Amino acid sequence: MTVSTAPVTHEQNEPKLMGHLGQVHPMMAEKGLSHALSALIELRASQINQCAYCVNMHIEQARNSGVTQEQLDKLVVWQHTDVFSAAERAVLAWVEALTILKQDTDFAALRAQLRAHFTDNEITVITADVGMINLWNRVQMSKY
Numbered sequence: 001m002t003v004s005t006a007p008v009t010h011e012q013n014e015p016k017l018m019g020h021l022g023q024v025h026p027m028m029a030e031k032g033l034s035h036a037l038s039a040l041i042e043l044r045a046s047q048i049n050q051c052a053y054c055v056n057m058h059i060e061q062a063r064n065s066g067v068t069q070e071q072l073d074k075l076v077v078w079q080h081t082d083v084f085s086a087a088e089r090a091v092l093a094w095v096e097a098l099t100i101l102k103q104d105t106d107f108a109a110l111r112a113q114l115r116a117h118f119t120d121n122e123i124t125v126i127t128a129d130v131g132m133i134n135l136w137n138r139v140q141m142s143k144y
Helices: 015-022 024-030 035-049 052-064 069-080 086-099 107-115 120-141
Strands: none
Touching: 015 024, 015 120, 024 035, 024 120, 035 052, 035 069, 035 086, 035 120, 052 069, 052 120, 069 086, 086 107, 086 120, 107 120
16 A cells, blocks of 8 residues: 555544534434434445445444344345334435435435424434435545
């Protein structure tokens, strides 16, 4: 590895910036986003983004937050199982839509599914969690 190809150490280069980004997660928890739902959001996005480091971290967080082993085992095929509640399914659809951006995504229909289970404030926090994990996945992937 050469100096030009070495990983960029974001945390060392901009500790204040990276520290501020890290404060978003405690704020989401303060707003009532459950640890289990957040773990599912972060694990599913990390799976899609193929960030092995993040997948490992979020599997452990999910276990510690009460996500069942069956849910962990079937998260990658959540659409084809019955181990997730309707609310969790709406969130997982939102995660996928915001992680894999497609022009033909019907965001209105997805919002309607979310609104059947969550307030607009809760949807904002869920959306922030999706955005943050996608950011963290990209920061982590940029190191390799």
